[in-house]
Amino acid sequence: MQRRHFVAGGLAAAALPSFAAAQGLEKPKCTIAVGGKNLFYYLPLTIAEQLGYFKDEGLDLTIVDFAGGSRALQAVVGGSADVVSGAFEHTVNMQFKGQPMRAFVLQGLAPQIxxxxxxxxxxxxxxxxxxxxxxxxxxxxxxxxxxxxxxxxxxxxxxxxxxxxxxxxxxxxxxxxxxxxxxxxxxxxxxxxxxxxxxxxxxxxxxTRIVSEAEKVFGGPMPAGCLYCPQPFIDKNPNTVQAMTNAMVRANKWIQKAGPGDIIKVVPESYLLGDRAVYIDGFLAAQKALSPDGMFPAKGAETAFRALGSVDAALAKAKLDLNAVYTNSFAQKANAKYPKG
Missing domain, CATH: 3.40.190.10 (Periplasmic binding protein-like II)
Structure with a gap:
């Protein structure tokens, strides 16, 4: 099984350069760090990978799984990964620490925690x-x-x-x-x-799997899973970031139309934790908390800032540019390209 994947992957990679050149991708080979890939929180990432949406965009991605989002973030800060698939509020925290990160496509409407x-x-x-x-x-x-x-x-x-x-x-x-x-x-x-x-x-x-309860807990829309990275990566690789966003938006839209049976067929067996019925229940609980279109809510950054500030007095007093922690420009183009997914 592994050998077959390796051979198929090798063939796909061999076919990539000409396609990538046609797309004008600055960095077709990238690494995404994620903290707990089996979670529904990151389901759009898995769907984009498993259904070949990243490859359709000319990307040859390596996805590295860590025990939690903070570890995935460390991988990007340390330079061993390019992009994090993680929680939106890390972008606010990183601006406060003087290491600006920007989120460019949303996976979760609510934290689902x-x-x-x-x-x-x-x-x-x-x-x-x-x-x-x-x-x-x-x-x-x-x-x-x-x-x-x-x-x-x-x-x-x-x-x-x-x-x-x-x-x-x-x-x-x-x-x-x-x-x-x-x-x-x-x-x-x-x-x-x-x-x-x-x-x-x-x-x-x-x-907070229930969107209305999440908004009650946090006092506003609280964006959750997203793809984010250092601002210089976006500046240097806008076409690559657009390609990632296109794939994720397609995955978001596929999930909204999917039934439990569709999900079971696509995700790796190990995700089911030995119980298909439980996985199906979990999917039905999470589906509405996932983003339908990859777009960040207008007041999401303010909500995240308030939540972090409630437990960090120094951050609460900080003057941050919350418009710099996310952008909807890539998701808007992706929705125009794939209006139906």
């Missing part, structure tokens, strides 16, 4: 304040799952230091940590959340 408690270790849970002194599992410390925890804690009058944050990844390890009682609560995404719910190992506290 669920915070829930462990019924085994927190049978008497009543309010978020009960989490004081407890262990909370996140995909990776500093990732968007961690940001949501900090934000929900802040609204309940708790500081990030009032809890212990534990990195548990975004797959079977996260499920095992909850079931074994190693963590008292978890901030994670589907299919992990649906798997824990169905087995009775999770009591939901906050569910």
């Amino acid at each position: 669920v915070l829930g408690v462990n019924p085994k270790t927190m049978a008497n849970f009543k309010t978020v304040a009960d989490l004081k002194g407890k262990k909370i599992g996140v995909t990776a410390p500093g990732s968007s799952t961690n940001v949501l925890v900090n934000f929900v804690l802040a609204k309940a009058g708790l500081k990030p230091s009032d809890v212990s944050i534990v990195g548990v990844g975004a797959s079977n390890g996260a499920v095992a940590a909850m079931r074994a009682g190693q963590i008292d609560a978890i901030s994670n995404l589907d299919p992990v959340i649906t798997l824990l719910q169905r087995s009775g190992d999770l009591k939901i506290v906050s569910d």
